[in-house]
Amino acid sequence: MGNITDLFTCSRCGGHWIEEIRQNCTSVTVVLGIRDDGSYIYGATTTEGGKPRGYRCMSCRRELRDNRALLITNLSEILKQEKSIESRHET
Numbered sequence: 600m601g602n603i604t605d606l607f608t609c610s611r612c613g614g615h616w617i618e619e620i621r622q623n624c625t626s627v628t629v630v631l632g633i634r635d636d637g638s639y640i641y642g643a644t645t646t647e648g649g650k651p652r653g654y655r656c657m658s659c660r661r662e663l664r665d666n667r668a669l670l671i672t673n674l675s676e677i678l679k680q681e682k683s684i685e686s687r688h689e690t
């Protein structure tokens with residue numbers, strides 16, 4: 600275990616950051632103010648509840664899928680699989 604940037608290298612673009620896509624969750628955003636045109640000025644957003652639908656590379660938006668092309672919802676599975684893709688490329 601450790602930093603995701605040490606553990607993950609995207610096999611398409613070489614990126615190191617992963618985004619989590621959540622479903623059935625509530626997004627909660629701080630409202631800081633209102634502009635003259637009536638639009639809101641937002642601050643930090645947090646999410647409540649829900650569960651991960653999947654993960655994707657932050658750089659190229661490649662969705663991380665398992666051998667059966669299903670979205671992976673378990674990060675340790677991703678890291679195992681990405682390692683095996685990397686080692687296949689090396690041989």
Ligand SMILES: [Zn+2]
Binds near residue numbers: 614659660
């Ligand atoms: Zn990528």
